[in-house]
Amino acid sequence: MHRNDLTGLYTSLEGVPKALLPGVGGKKILDFWWKAVNTRQLFSEVFLVTNADKYKHYERWATANDFPVENIINDGTTTYETRLGAVTDLDLVISSRKLNDDVMVIAGDMLCADQNFDIAQVIKFFQLKKGELAIYYEMEEMESTSSRGIVEVCSESHRITNFLEKPAPGTTDSRLASVVFYCFQRKTLNCLSEFLSLYENTEDRVLGKFMEWLINVAKVPVYGMKLPTGFQLIGQVGLSDYTKWLTFYSAKKTGNTVKAITCRSYARIGIIGNPSDGYYGKTIAMTIANFWAEATICESKHLVLIPHPLNDPTEFGSLLDLYYISRKEGYLGGLRLLQATCKKFYHFCSEKGIALSKQNFTLKYNVNIPRQVGLAGSSAIVSATLKCLMKFYNLTEDDLPKPIRANFILDVETEELYITAGLQDRVVQVYEGLVYMDFSKELMEKQGYGDYIPLDINSAPPFWLAYLRDPSDSGTIHSNVRQRWLNGDTKVVEAMRSFSELTDLAKQALESQDWTELATLMDKNFELRRSIFTEACLGPGNLKMVEIAQKHGSAVKLPGSGGAVIGLCLDPKNLVELKKAYQEAGFVFCHVVPYCPQSLSIRTLLCKP
Numbered sequence: 001m002h003r004n005d006l007t008g009l010y011t012s013l014e015g016v017p018k019a020l021l022p023g024v025g026g027k028k029i030l031d032f033w034w035k036a037v038n039t040r041q042l043f044s045e046v047f048l049v050t051n052a053d054k055y056k057h058y059e060r061w062a063t064a065n066d067f068p069v070e071n072i073i074n075d076g077t078t079t080y081e082t083r084l085g086a087v088t089d090l091d092l093v094i095s096s097r098k099l100n101d102d103v104m105v106i107a108g109d110m111l112c113a114d115q116n117f118d119i120a121q122v123i124k125f126f127q128l129k130k131g132e133l134a135i136y137y138e139m140e141e142m143e144s145t146s147s148r149g150i151v152e153v154c155s156e157s158h159r160i161t162n163f164l165e166k167p168a169p170g171t172t173d174s175r176l177a178s179v180v181f182y183c184f185q186r187k188t189l190n191c192l193s194e195f196l197s198l199y200e201n202t203e204d205r206v207l208g209k210f211m212e213w214l215i216n217v218a219k220v221p222v223y224g225m226k227l228p229t230g231f232q233l234i235g236q237v238g239l240s241d242y243t244k245w246l247t248f249y250s251a252k253k254t255g256n257t258v259k260a261i262t263c264r265s266y267a268r269i270g271i272i273g274n275p276s277d278g279y280y281g282k283t284i285a286m287t288i289a290n291f292w293a294e295a296t297i298c299e300s301k302h303l304v305l306i307p308h309p310l311n312d313p314t315e316f317g318s319l320l321d322l323y324y325i326s327r328k329e330g331y332l333g334g335l336r337l338l339q340a341t342c343k344k345f346y347h348f349c350s351e352k353g354i355a356l357s358k359q360n361f362t363l364k365y366n367v368n369i370p371r372q373v374g375l376a377g378s379s380a381i382v383s384a385t386l387k388c389l390m391k392f393y394n395l396t397e398d399d400l401p402k403p404i405r406a407n408f409i410l411d412v413e414t415e416e417l418y419i420t421a422g423l424q425d426r427v428v429q430v431y432e433g434l435v436y437m438d439f440s441k442e443l444m445e446k447q448g449y450g451d452y453i454p455l456d457i458n459s460a461p462p463f464w465l466a467y468l469r470d471p472s473d474s475g476t477i478h479s480n481v482r483q484r485w486l487n488g489d490t491k492v493v494e495a496m497r498s499f500s501e502l503t504d505l506a507k508q509a510l511e512s513q514d515w516t517e518l519a520t521l522m523d524k525n526f527e528l529r530r531s532i533f534t535e536a537c538l539g540p541g542n543l544k545m546v547e548i549a550q551k552h553g554s555a556v557k558l559p560g561s562g563g564a565v566i567g568l569c570l571d572p573k574n575l576v577e578l579k580k581a582y583q584e585a586g587f588v589f590c591h592v593v594p595y596c597p598q599s600l601s602i603r604t605l606l607c608k609p
Contacts, residue, residue, distance in 0.1 A: 017054045018234050019109035020061060021242065024249045029234075030108050034065060036119045037106070044101065047071045048108065049089045053078040073097075085205025086180070091192045100186055102126075105207065107180035111242075113230035113249040116357035122225060125353050126183040131221040134160060134211060135181035135355075137230055138396060140248075145169070149178040149208040153224040158353045160224045163215040165208045176224070179231040180207050188220060225353035228394035260298035263387035266595045267291035267375040268428045269463065269559035269566050272506040272518075272525055273437075276499035278422030279485055279492075280441040283499075284506055285428040286460060289595035293367040293380035295338070297388040299359055305338050306364035311371075328470065334365050334381050340416035341385040348400075348408060349393075356393050363388065370588070373467040374560025376425035382409045383429045403449035406430045423450065425560070433457045433596035436507050440500075455507070461515045463592040464554075464575065466582045467564035468541050479537040495532045499525065519555035519568045526557040538562065545587060552578040566592065 023029035037046050048071060050058050055074045062069045073093050075084050084092070090105060104123075126133040136151050145167055152162040152174045164172055195210050214220045232245040266287040273283030307314060312333035316322040342363070349356055365385065369377035386409060390400060400408065406426040413419040428435045431454055438451040485492045502521050509518040526546065535543055542558060545565040549556035554569035569575040582589040 017050070017057050017109070018242075020057060021109075021234070022246070023111055024113065024246065028061075029111060030061065031065065032112060033106055033108050033110075034067060037104070039119075042120060042123055043104070045071065047073055047093050047097065049073045049075060049093055051075055051077040051083070083202060085202045086207045087192060087195060087205045087210045088202075090207075091196060094189055094192070099189075102186050103184045103189065105180065105182045105184065107233055109234055110180060111232040111234055111245055111249060116359050117227055117229060117355050118358045121350065121355040122181075122183065124350065125223075125225050125355070128351075129158065129223040129353075130185075131159075131223050132185060132188055132214070133183035133223050133225055134163075134178050135227055136176045136178045136224050137227050138398070139175045139177045140230060143175075143177070145172070145175060145177070149211065150174050151176050151178045151224055158223045158225070160215055160222045163212045163222075165212045176226070177231075178208070178211065178224075180233060181231070182207070182211070188214075191218060191220065194218075223353065225355060226399065227355045228396075228399070229357065260296050261388050261391045262294055262296045263384045263391065264292050264294045265380040265383035265387065265429045266293075266432065267369045267377065267380060268425055269375070269465065269592065270424060270557075271434075271460075271463075271559075271566070272521060272557075273499045273503035274424055274525075274558070274560065275422065275529070276496045276503075277424035277437065277439050278482070279496040279499075280439055280444065281496045281499045282436075282438050282440075282503035283424045284434070284436050284455070284503055284510070285424050286434045286457070287428055287432050287595040288465075289593040290465070290590055291369040291375060291377075293365060293369060293377065293384045295363065295365045295381070295384040295388045297361050297363045297392050299392075300362040301360060303360040304362040305335055305342075306362065307335050308333060308365060308367070311335075311367065329371065334367060334378075336417060337378060337381045337412070338363055338365060338385055340412050341382050342389070344408065344412045344416060345386065345389050349395075352399070354395065354399055359392070361392060370467055370471075370564075372471040373563030374558065375467070375564060376429065376560060378413060378419060379409055379421070379425045379429055382412050383426065402430050403427075403447075403452065406452075407449055420561075427452055434460055434510075434594070436503070438500075455510060457594050457596040459510045459513055460594050461513075461518065461568055463566050463568055464578070464589065465559070465564060465566050465592050466545050466549075466587045466589045468545075469586060469588060471541070471563035479533055481532055484532075492532055495528055498528055502528070515568060515570060519570065522555040522557045522568060529558065544585065545582070548581050548585060548587075549578065552581060554578055 019030040020028050023032055037043055048058060048067070050072065052074055055072065058072050059069055062072060073096065075089050075092055077083050093099065122135065134151065139145065139148070146169060147166060150164045150167055150172055151160045152172060153160055153176060163178065191214060195213055196205065199205055199209065211222070215222050230249065234242050266289060268285050268287050271284045271286060273281055277283050312335045313325060316325065363385065365381055367377060367381055369375050369380055371377060386405065406423055409426040410421060410423055413421050423439060424437060427437050431452060434455040434457040436453040436455055440450070443450050481492055485496065502525055506518055506521045509521060530538060539562065542562050542565065546556050549565060549567045552569065552574045553571060554567040554574065556565050556567040558564070559566040569578055579589045
């Protein structure tokens with residue numbers, strides 16, 4: 001290494017094995033891996049394989065790091081030209097120590113960008129899948145697929161369908177790089193001798209070639225697990241590559257720990273079709289910039305969820321103060337949403353083969369979405385929290401695609417917290433902007449999610465919004481309609497079909513900017529809803545807001561489960577009087593401000609995701 005070192009900084013490392021070079025954080029690369037596997041509860045024994053030339057270096061390292069010297073295996077070679085190959089070395093350990101157990105194989109000279117990942121998660125996933133396991137990661141833009149073993153992984157089963165050892169450009173679209181980090185069942189270790197008999201050249205006796213043969217030829221089930229970090233095998237690279245990746249990973253680690261991550265999700269209004277999203281219907285909804293929820297996450301020594309001072313009160317002025325706050329706002333704040341999202345996130349990653357780093361964090365939230373008025377405040381908190389967790393643990397869109405993300409958010413609320421909800425709010429908060437959603441039974445059963453089409457938000461008319469100052473729980477508005485639908489009640493089934501028809505017509509009206517037609521369809525949506533939910537179920541507050549709008553010639557409907565109404569008033573003079581009427585009646589009135597990320601162009605908005 002020193003012959004290429006013009007700076008003289010690395011002269012002292014002449015002849016030092018690559019695994020004993022400084023890694024991310026300053027410690028030796030091998031120190032990190034020894035710390036990761038030095039857990040008796042997970043591994044019965046750990047072995048280190050080296051050649052005769054470097055044996056003494058590792059012997060000294062072992063005595064200084066409490067590694068059993070007798071577990072260092074010397075393969076007897078002294079030069080690169082006489083090397084045995086990694087597969088032969090693996091076979092040597094198994095045969096010489098008469099191993100009859102499952103085995104984990106890791107390259108000890110492999111740089112790891114994030115040194116906090118939990119190796120216990122790897123073993124847990126290996127045991128869950130009951131097959132061979134290969135770790136992979138998503139390559140950086142600067143990396144070339146032709147220099148690595150590339151895997152193609154089934155997103156459902158997580159089985160590796162194809163392994164390409166250093167593929168030529170254009171051979172595959174995958175940028176998932178396999179690394180020398182595998183788990184093998186003891187029965188599969190018998191394949192080593194078969195492989196060695198087929199490949200006699202040392203150049204072929206590498207683990208990448210073995211995995212390619214095991215997966216593509218022998219058809220042994222091998223599953224993939226993603227680590228949200230980067231790896232670089234530096235065994236045969238020069239000084240420039242080593243220093244480049246060490247600098248890159250070190251800078252990335254520093255950048256990831258110095259700042260907090262804040263993510264925001266917005267309130268939404270259901271423009272047409274709701275509440276048919278929970279009944280295989282169709283809807284159109286839009287995120288609005290008037291109200292939002294934020295979550296903030298930062299690394300910390302312990303995992304801490306911070307209560308919101310208003311929504312999760314723990315101190316009160318008096319018993320009377322506690323009484324009034326509890327009577328008005330109930331007992332369920334946002335802290336439960338954070339906790340449920342974190343629990344579901346860990347479970348999801350465990351099941352999907354995504355190993356998370358062993359980083360603790362402090363997580364808090366803030367929200368200005370009015371409570372219990374059907375503007376999707378709960379799902380906005382969950383959505384913002386999920387965004388934070390994804391960024392904190394370096395998960396990408398491929399790990400949690402938008403349609404699956406919407407399902408995830410719904411599951412947090414329905415499965416963990418038993419909140420009555422449909423997919424509409426979660427979909428529009430994930431996609432953001434103006435979104436057409438088809439939840440037909442055929443689509444939901446075939447792919448597990450609906451057909452979601454972003455629309456041009458510039459086609460949205462100037463909606464207004466009014467809501468109750470002192471609402472009741474919006475979840476009670478659903479009444480017994482779901483049970484009637486499940487029982488096949490003809491009236492309810494036909495109503496849901498009519499909601500879908502109204503949605504398709506509204507989509508055409510929006511695209512042609514026919515706001516008069518859209519206003520008519522919104523009124524029909526409300527009347528259809530009133531016919532199946534009944535006025536008694538809708539409640540006097542919602543009906544009063546609807547009555548005020550209708551008296552002023554404005555289209556009106558419920559944007560969610562209850563507690564608020566949206567409308568479309570095409571007469572500017574009537575709109576002024578309408579606002580005054582709502583305020584005099586004690587309601588809150590505001591003009592809707594559509595929200596759509598600036599990064600989304602009109603061309604993108606008009607494309608199907």
